Amino acid sequence: MSDLRTKALDDFRRCCKDRGLAFTFQRQVIYEAVVDSREHPTPELIYEQVRQRIPSISLGTIYKNVKTFLDSGVLKEVTLHHGTLRLESNMTPHHHLVCSSCKAIFDIEESAVEPVQFPKTRLPAGFSIQHCRVEFTGVCKSCRTNRRKTSKASS
Ligand SMILES: [Zn+2]
Ligand SMILES: [Zn+2]
Known part of the structure; x- marks a missing residue:
């Protein structure tokens, strides 16, 4: 695991704690998929990544967690006007x-x-x-x- 990824995960853990979010494996994997992607991914792209580690996960679960992340400021929405939701972890x-x-x-x-x-x-x-x-x-x-x-x- 790279230093950058370790740091991002530490930040994520702290962020969850600060905002009263439960730190679950599922959320960690979703967050890591955003961090690992350099492309400001869509929820669909995150779903493709996460499914490789948690095959039973549904796209609905991804959307739900992404919304929680956005609401609590763990992730950021890139732009409002490209028609699709694009996410990033760079705050x-x-x-x-x-x-x-x-x-x-x-x-x-x-x-x-x-x-x-x-x-x-x-x-x-x-x-x-x-x-x-x-x-x-x-x-x-x-x-x-x-x-x-x-x-x-x-x-
Ligand atoms: Zn291009
Ligand atoms: Zn960006």
């Missing part, structure tokens, strides 16, 4: 690069992005900002490579 504030072709999501450190300013005077009346998420869209390396291959094949 450090950060931004994202999104591949517009395959929807892969990559983390970018908060410090890599220029501070985003929004003048209070331009806010709609009564709106108060809580978080700022910056999302850059583009095309990832593997999609670019595939595209090049496809265009070569067709020319």
Whole structure:
């Protein structure tokens, strides 16, 4: 087990304790599936991973636990507007690069992005900002490579 994974599990255990969540093997396996995936996985993808270790688990159970994790702040939902729920365990504030072709999501450190300013005077009346998420869209390396291959094949 890598140091990163050990640390993530320690954090998870502490998080459960702080929030009064029972620390079960099932929850641990679900959490590990999110940590191990570098892809900001969907619940369906987590289900595929977890099923290899707990074959009897259902997708409904995954959804239920994911919802509990989100409600208690153990996991974070990546974006609200991609149509599918994408999850991550990285609770450090950060931004994202999104591949517009395959929807892969990559983390970018908060410090890599220029501070985003929004003048209070331009806010709609009564709106108060809580978080700022910056999302850059583009095309990832593997999609670019595939595209090049496809265009070569067709020319
Ligand atoms: Zn891509
Ligand atoms: Zn992220």
